[in-house]
Amino acid sequence: MLEDYLTSGNPFVAYRLPGEKQAYSFQVGKVQPFSISEFTPEAFDNAFIAAPFQVSKSAFALWPVSGISLLETETYNREIRENKSFRLPQERDEVRQDYARSFSVIREALNAHAADKVVLARRLEVTDVPEHILPQVFSQLCQSYPNAFVYFFDHPQVGRWMGASPETFLEKENHTLKTVALAATRRSELQREDWNMKELEEQGLVSVFVDEVLKEYGISAYQKNGPEPVRAGSMIHLKTSYEFEACKIKDSVGRFLQSLHPTPAVGGYPKDMAMRLIGEAEKFDRGFYSGFLGPVNKGEFRFFVNIRSMKLGEEKAVLYLGGGITRDSKEANEWEETRLKARTLLSVLHSVKQNYSNEAIHLR
Numbered sequence: 001m002l003e004d005y006l007t008s009g010n011p012f013v014a015y016r017l018p019g020e021k022q023a024y025s026f027q028v029g030k031v032q033p034f035s036i037s038e039f040t041p042e043a044f045d046n047a048f049i050a051a052p053f054q055v056s057k058s059a060f061a062l063w064p065v066s067g068i069s070l071l072e073t074e075t076y077n078r079e080i081r082e083n084k085s086f087r088l089p090q091e092r093d094e095v096r097q098d099y100a101r102s103f104s105v106i107r108e109a110l111n112a113h114a115a116d117k118v119v120l121a122r123r124l125e126v127t128d129v130p131e132h133i134l135p136q137v138f139s140q141l142c143q144s145y146p147n148a149f150v151y152f153f154d155h156p157q158v159g160r161w162m163g164a165s166p167e168t169f170l171e172k173e174n175h176t177l178k179t180v181a182l183a184a185t186r187r188s189e190l191q192r193e194d195w196n197m198k199e200l201e202e203q204g205l206v207s208v209f210v211d212e213v214l215k216e217y218g219i220s221a222y223q224k225n226g227p228e229p230v231r232a233g234s235m236i237h238l239k240t241s242y243e244f245e246a247c248k249i250k251d252s253v254g255r256f257l258q259s260l261h262p263t264p265a266v267g268g269y270p271k272d273m274a275m276r277l278i279g280e281a282e283k284f285d286r287g288f289y290s291g292f293l294g295p296v297n298k299g300e301f302r303f304f305v306n307i308r309s310m311k312l313g314e315e316k317a318v319l320y321l322g323g324g325i326t327r328d329s330k331e332a333n334e335w336e337e338t339r340l341k342a343r344t345l346l347s348v349l350h351s352v353k354q355n356y357s358n359e360a361i362h363l364r
């Protein structure tokens, strides 16, 4: 199925929801650019939504040409497992120095108390990624990350993206809305659970922001659990879960999405200043990275943050990797954290490539 879309050049969407066995796919027909403040589950029923990082830019709704099909993801080679011995190759000095420069722009602003947290992202480019291995990479991501939202889609107006996101943005199921405050990163083999002040603060700021948005919408009765550690591939994050009644924002779901996006998990705190600083420090457009995406169906929707993702094109993959910077952040640790996040996709790309051609992956 995915092979057919790729060879025919037809736009498509494929996704696998967290915890589910089956994936879905469809060929894209109608497309509608829209502002996320206009979103209602009714008007966008059956669509797959992709919203960019910047709220001022258009989000896109992609509708199936006809039906949505089930996609088997376990029919591929079961023997390919995430390669635990995978070693991320060294990156070029230039890339390393660019990151250090961007980091110092953010740090100076934080030291001057312009903001309390800013998420700094960078890119990592992998060359020699042939198109024909992509269906298997998707399938392998589904198998390696059963609790992630795994997606692969292509449309000329959005680009070709694949990822395995551990982060819910906003979900509506059975009259209940759910969101999370997810932040702070550790290697999962470090089993220690004594999170330090820096980690508690960077996650706490996401929680503070969610509390503020809920308050702005007059929502005072909500369930809040956490923070608790959650595993995402070879990492552990801290997560606070929120739940409240969907009727509280019945006529303002779109405006609510706009207020919540981007949370300080991928933007920063306060939001507007963090957005400005990201614009100054990062030398590229994030596009759909750290935006949100997911399906809408029968009045319900499941939106996830577009992280642990890559933009695909011309035999290459560009990974986007971010991490929260606070006044206590150390540059070398933050750099290593972005490399750790790269493992989510690179270890799978690597094993699929090895399986096909016995070749390792190459970084540009």
Ligand SMILES: C=C(O[C@@H]1C=C(C(=O)O)C=C[C@H]1O)C(=O)O
Pocket: 119, 167, 182, 183, 184, 185, 237, 265, 266, 307, 308, 320, 321, 322, 323, 324, 325, 341
């Ligand atoms: C921004 C990313 O991840 C986010 C940032 C985290 C952090 O700063 O520790 C942790 C989880 C995510 O909310 C990313 O993976 O690119």
